[in-house]
Amino acid sequence: MWLFHASVCAAMLVWPLLCTAQPPGAGSRLARIQAAQQVRVCIWPDYYGITYRNPKTNQLSGVDIDMAQALGKDLGVSVVFVDSSFAKLTDDVTQDRCDVAMFAVGITPARQEKLRFTPPHLASDIYGVVSKANRRIQRWDDIDKPGVVVAVAKGTLHEPVMWDKLKAAQLLVLDTPFAREQEVQSGRADVFMTDFPYSQRFLANADWARLVAPPGYYHVTPYAYAMAPGDDAWHTRLTQFVADIKRDGRLMNAARAHQLAPIVAP
Numbered sequence: 389m390w391l392f393h394a395s396v397c398a399a400m401l402v403w404p405l406l407c408t409a410q411p412p413g414a415g416s417r418l419a420r421i422q423a424a425q426q427v428r429v430c431i432w433p434d435y436y437g438i439t440y441r442n443p444k445t446n447q448l449s450g451v452d453i454d455m456a457q458a459l460g461k462d463l464g465v466s467v468v469f470v471d472s473s474f475a476k477l478t479d480d481v482t483q484d485r486c487d488v489a490m491f492a493v494g495i496t497p498a499r500q501e502k503l504r505f506t507p508p509h510l511a512s513d514i515y516g517v518v519s520k521a522n523r524r525i526q527r528w529d530d531i532d533k534p535g536v537v538v539a540v541a542k543g544t545l546h547e548p549v550m551w552d553k554l555k556a557a558q559l560l561v562l563d564t565p566f567a568r569e570q571e572v573q574s575g576r577a578d579v580f581m582t583d584f585p586y587s588q589r590f591l592a593n594a595d596w597a598r599l600v601a602p603p604g605y606y607h608v609t610p611y612a613y614a615m616a617p618g619d620d621a622w623h624t625r626l627t628q629f630v631a632d633i634k635r636d637g638r639l640m641n642a643a644r645a646h647q648l649a650p651i652v653a654p
Contacts, residue, residue, distance in 0.1 A: 434587025475543030494545035508610030
């Protein structure tokens, strides 16, 4: 509780720490963002439909690129994009390399122990992508069989889920860009696991691949924006932002533009 006014400190002998302390919220990230006139946004630039950097044009696109620009506009500041990944997510956010991670971060128990999340703006199930030449996997039930190699990207939510779900297939965890895709295309892996956004954009650009969808719900995960723990002022502002973009249609409009309307969270 802020008890000591500056005039009191000037007139009385009180503990120096009490007199130099800042009122609540004075050191918040929101205040620093407004002072710097920029918000630093962590992205994963290989995330099709979400935060993707076109290798030919170097241009960023995706629903969360659009929403990051909307956040900057709402705050009246510029947006600085910081390249990250799911493997580096926690370190980048907690070590102050960015103010918020905006690349459809899945809310998982492990991440909730280290990060703070907004309410979800998207939600997706898990999908498989296989080569059209693969005869072993024709439907979802063919995946968890002896001899099948399932590839996932290190640090993504698919890694712990598939460790838990798979009973017979071999799990291959890869931590270099496009490694899981290359393993499947080459035949060294049978299938890689991904989500709805990545699968849609990937299949549109890979004529060698096809989608394997679960027959029902497999493991639906809500996606949100992630920040460092604490700092209620910054969390409250981001929570309000998510509510605003849902209410005024900006989120849905961006999702439609990137063919992601089916996974917009209510």
